[in-house]
Amino acid sequence: MGILIKGVFTPDRKKATIYIEENIIQSINDEMYKDDFVIDGNRKLILPAFYNTHTHLSMSLFRGIVEDMWLKDWLEKVVWPMEKHINEEYVYWGAMLGGLELIRSGIAAIADMYFFMDKVSEALELLGLRGVLGTTIFEFPSPEAETPEDAFKIVENFAKKYKNRELIKPSIAPHSIYSCNIEILQQAKEIADRYGLLVQIHLSETKWEVYEVQKRYGKRPVELLESIGFLDKNVLAAHAVWLTKAEIRTLAKYDVKVSHNPVSNLKLASGGVMPYPEMKEYGVLVTLGTDGVASNNNFDMFEEMKVFAISQKNHRWDPTIAKAKEVFKVATENGAKALGFKAGRVEEGYLADLVLIDLNSPHLKPFYDPITLAVYSMRAGDVDGLIVNGKPLMLNREILVVNEDKLMEKAERKAFELYEKVMGVVK
Amino acid sequence: MGILIKGVFTPDRKKATIYIEENIIQSINDEMYKDDFVIDGNRKLILPAFYNTHTHLSMSLFRGIVEDMWLKDWLEKVVWPMEKHINEEYVYWGAMLGGLELIRSGIAAIADMYFFMDKVSEALELLGLRGVLGTTIFEFPSPEAETPEDAFKIVENFAKKYKNRELIKPSIAPHSIYSCNIEILQQAKEIADRYGLLVQIHLSETKWEVYEVQKRYGKRPVELLESIGFLDKNVLAAHAVWLTKAEIRTLAKYDVKVSHNPVSNLKLASGGVMPYPEMKEYGVLVTLGTDGVASNNNFDMFEEMKVFAISQKNHRWDPTIAKAKEVFKVATENGAKALGFKAGRVEEGYLADLVLIDLNSPHLKPFYDPITLAVYSMRAGDVDGLIVNGKPLMLNREILVVNEDKLMEKAERKAFELYEKVMGVVK
Numbered sequence: 027m028g029i030l031i032k033g034v035f036t037p038d039r040k041k042a043t044i045y046i047e048e049n050i051i052q053s054i055n056d057e058m059y060k061d062d063f064v065i066d067g068n069r070k071l072i073l074p075a076f077y078n079t080h081t082h083l084s085m086s087l088f089r090g091i092v093e094d095m096w097l098k099d100w101l102e103k104v105v106w107p108m109e110k111h112i113n114e115e116y117v118y119w120g121a122m123l124g125g126l127e128l129i130r131s132g133i134a135a136i137a138d139m140y141f142f143m144d145k146v147s148e149a150l151e152l153l154g155l156r157g158v159l160g161t162t163i164f165e166f167p168s169p170e171a172e173t174p175e176d177a178f179k180i181v182e183n184f185a186k187k188y189k190n191r192e193l194i195k196p197s198i199a200p201h202s203i204y205s206c207n208i209e210i211l212q213q214a215k216e217i218a219d220r221y222g223l224l225v226q227i228h229l230s231e232t233k234w235e236v237y238e239v240q241k242r243y244g245k246r247p248v249e250l251l252e253s254i255g256f257l258d259k260n261v262l263a264a265h266a267v268w269l270t271k272a273e274i275r276t277l278a279k280y281d282v283k284v285s286h287n288p289v290s291n292l293k294l295a296s297g298g299v300m301p302y303p304e305m306k307e308y309g310v311l312v313t314l315g316t317d318g319v320a321s322n323n324n325f326d327m328f329e330e331m332k333v334f335a336i337s338q339k340n341h342r343w344d345p346t347i348a349k350a351k352e353v354f355k356v357a358t359e360n361g362a363k364a365l366g367f368k369a370g371r372v373e374e375g376y377l378a379d380l381v382l383i384d385l386n387s388p389h390l391k392p393f394y395d396p397i398t399l400a401v402y403s404m405r406a407g408d409v410d411g412l413i414v415n416g417k418p419l420m421l422n423r424e425i426l427v428v429n430e431d432k433l434m435e436k437a438e439r440k441a442f443e444l445y446e447k448v449m450g451v452v453k
Numbered sequence: 454m455g456i457l458i459k460g461v462f463t464p465d466r467k468k469a470t471i472y473i474e475e476n477i478i479q480s481i482n483d484e485m486y487k488d489d490f491v492i493d494g495n496r497k498l499i500l501p502a503f504y505n506t507h508t509h510l511s512m513s514l515f516r517g518i519v520e521d522m523w524l525k526d527w528l529e530k531v532v533w534p535m536e537k538h539i540n541e542e543y544v545y546w547g548a549m550l551g552g553l554e555l556i557r558s559g560i561a562a563i564a565d566m567y568f569f570m571d572k573v574s575e576a577l578e579l580l581g582l583r584g585v586l587g588t589t590i591f592e593f594p595s596p597e598a599e600t601p602e603d604a605f606k607i608v609e610n611f612a613k614k615y616k617n618r619e620l621i622k623p624s625i626a627p628h629s630i631y632s633c634n635i636e637i638l639q640q641a642k643e644i645a646d647r648y649g650l651l652v653q654i655h656l657s658e659t660k661w662e663v664y665e666v667q668k669r670y671g672k673r674p675v676e677l678l679e680s681i682g683f684l685d686k687n688v689l690a691a692h693a694v695w696l697t698k699a700e701i702r703t704l705a706k707y708d709v710k711v712s713h714n715p716v717s718n719l720k721l722a723s724g725g726v727m728p729y730p731e732m733k734e735y736g737v738l739v740t741l742g743t744d745g746v747a748s749n750n751n752f753d754m755f756e757e758m759k760v761f762a763i764s765q766k767n768h769r770w771d772p773t774i775a776k777a778k779e780v781f782k783v784a785t786e787n788g789a790k791a792l793g794f795k796a797g798r799v800e801e802g803y804l805a806d807l808v809l810i811d812l813n814s815p816h817l818k819p820f821y822d823p824i825t826l827a828v829y830s831m832r833a834g835d836v837d838g839l840i841v842n843g844k845p846l847m848l849n850r851e852i853l854v855v856n857e858d859k860l861m862e863k864a865e866r867k868a869f870e871l872y873e874k875v876m877g878v879v880k
Contacts, residue, residue: 339720340723
């Protein structure tokens, strides 16, 4: 019982037949299959699916409520008042809406930071998507936990319950240095090590954060994290914009992974541009993330790759920086590696997390190098199919695993309901 | 005989019925129509179509040949060797491929600079798209003309022949200050005034250009153009990145229009970011363009709006700059105004250049403000229909005016043929 994708273009522009069994790419162009389920690859391109390494999936309910504001206003006027009403139900419907978009965007896996992760798991497992799910920890009350201690208990229970799931990996997410004191950061790291969890943290996203940490501790953020024993190979730092070269060397030394979120950084006007050339030079594993759609405002990893490439080029006045092939690798293979999956390549022995692209569109002609096209010309709207863990979730633009229309409509009603609790009637 | 679009969401999120007759939006929510042709607007949003004010449409044949190079290498190794072989036939097929993409991207009109404009007109008129078409003038031979005098003759003939077309407006395009001497610039302006043409020119795209002009003339580009009497309300300057405040004031004084091309500027690593806040402050009419797909690499005006907004915000460390509503106006109404059309608004009396958006997708939920969604969440893949000059060119994602598949295939064959003359066999 397997899946055969016939006559599809591979990332190196060869025609191939790809055989998937269980959840693995078993063979490419080996004629010995039992072709139980055949997908016609004609006029299609197969790519590794994206690994989106920084999201707040359930915040999909907050998309586009207000825009073009200072971060402080946006948090105080919208996000925090909305999050006062956040509960398991809203988290589920936000994850469902976000999850449907992930499928349509060719994203196989996310590293997510939010609350009520049981509910996020429920939505992702129903949809067939992977999630590395980190309950967010604050030094103050969260929508889910009155105290950090309560939050740690939630993390531990979640870690035990979801220990052996195929699609879900428990994680822990101390929110940031400015919102977690040292004790909390250390305790989070200790729990992560005990349960084998990935630690997700927002790091040096804004210059405000750097000043704040320096004021409080007399150290820059990475220096502080090093001094308290936090830095390690199981740490995934999101944003990582405002860093010195010394800090980047420190991240490299401890094999900390970085999630670069260019669209969110530019949109929120963090200022500066993530120091990618130095990260590359010193050997930091850089991955790509969209952040939540409340600050993006979509999960389009094609757009994210392009903005990554062109913002790096312009910032350094050098068009040879962030070449298409390496940008694509950052968005796929590097992300998979950071999250602990053998995926991100269309190769035998890799996980069958694959995207099918409809090549039959004028903006994808002429068809020379598929990766160049993927980074500079494609968008999520070109995604025709998605296979995750060997299972087709969408084919011919039709989502196979759930009734998309019904769920989308319900999720939107829930978004409106939440909106009206804070912002007034939807006009 | 008219077109009735029933029950569609307007840009201000009202449900409306829109009646089009001839090429004009005749009425909105007036129940007195003779509904000859009905378009179901259910779950759709209507927006004004885009006016893309800087393209090299026929260079669509050059999409993605090589990337991530210095501009000089890219020109010397690819563009110029390819352009040695450019002829009427390639220009036609490039324009056809590009034109199909324009339709799928919701673009009603372009301001184009290239060669063999008879052929570009032919393609655009067949497709039903508007073009303000400027034959490019150099001080050296072009693919079309041995001398500037020959090029001027071509412009004059084109201006006479296309004087009264509905969709095509002749224009003249002295390429840039660094590739046209003063006499040529003045002669181009003189011909433009005589025939009532828009003058398109590349202006201050790179810092190299500014240095070069200063070296040659002892003046900055805008100062030079002012001193030779070139600046005027019929001038459309593309790029306009490297300007002083004094130069921006000068552009405003003469009512020169600007085409901002953020994706191309970032991708080619021009460095810096177009001084939009100052243009706005001093009253320059800013419009939006994609540039050619050889340096973009698509005609996605949604992407262009988003990159415009987020690059401005980040560059000035201020998220309140380039708000969604003004960015959208720049891409639609401002563009139409610069090109001399009363379009860019869904309002009675405006030209019926309209886009239909398929709202039935998770990345467009929840549906609050349509313009916020358009700028930050949509992409060209959401375009479901396009009406230009009152004529539906695409409905339900199907191009109605030509056989898209057949033309796309032919155009790709032509692209490969041209590629092989310079680059070797397509692998």
